[in-house]
Amino acid sequence: MTDTGNTSQTTPHSVRVYWEDTDAGGVVYYANYLKFFERARTEWLRALGLEQSALQAQADCIFVVAEVQLRYLAPARLDDLLTITVKVTERGRASLQLQQQAWRGDTLLAEGQVRVGCVRASTLKPCRIPEQLSARL
Numbered sequence: 001m002t003d004t005g006n007t008s009q010t011t012p013h014s015v016r017v018y019w020e021d022t023d024a025g026g027v028v029y030y031a032n033y034l035k036f037f038e039r040a041r042t043e044w045l046r047a048l049g050l051e052q053s054a055l056q057a058q059a060d061c062i063f064v065v066a067e068v069q070l071r072y073l074a075p076a077r078l079d080d081l082l083t084i085t086v087k088v089t090e091r092g093r094a095s096l097q098l099q100q101q102a103w104r105g106d107t108l109l110a111e112g113q114v115r116v117g118c119v120r121a122s123t124l125k126p127c128r129i130p131e132q133l134s135a136r137l
Contacts, residue, residue, distance in 0.1 A: 010087040011047055013040035017080045027075035033110045034068065037100045040084035041116070048136045056121045059130040063116040066095065070112035080104050091137060094118045094126045 015036045023029040041063075042052060056062050076082055083103040090097035095117045102110040118129045 010085045011040075011044045013043040013084045013086070015039065015082045015084055017076050017078055017082065019078060021076075022078055027077055028080075030070075030072060033070060033072075033102055033112075036082065036084050036102060037086075037112065037114060040086050040100065041098065041114070044086040045133075048133070050133055050136070055130060055133070059132070060121050061118050061127055061130055062121045063096075064119055064124075065114060066117045067115040068112060070110060072110050074104075074107055074109045076102065076104055076109050082109070088137060089113070091129075091134075093128050096129070 017028055021028050021032045045052060045055075052062065081104070085099075085101045085103070087099045088096055089099045095115055098114045098116065100112050100114055101108060118127055119125060120127045
C-alpha cells in the first residue's frame, strides 16, 4: 500500500562546501552529494520533532538507504552555500521515497530519488514506520 497524500512540503537544509568536499578539479566530488542528502534527511526528521537516536532508543527502528538514483546538472565549488531539499513523494508501511535536490541560489546542481526502509535496529528486519513519524507526515 502506498500513500502519496500530503507530499508537497519541501524542507530545506543549508550546507557549505569545504575543501574536504572537493576533488582535484576543485569541484564537489560526486559522492559527497550523498552525504549532503543524508544530512538533510537527518535535519528534516529533526524539523519534524524527531531525532534518529530517539527513534532508535524508543521504537527500535532506524532508516537504511535501499535505493538511490542521482542526476548531476552543474558543479558546486569551494565556499558555495548549497540548499538541500527533502520532499516525501511516496509513503509505504515500511519505506519512504524522497525527492532530494541540491541548489546554489536559483541553480539546480543535482537531484535524486532516495528510497529508505525502516528496519528494527536490533535485528535489521523491516518494520512499520513508527506512528510518531507517520502522524507528522
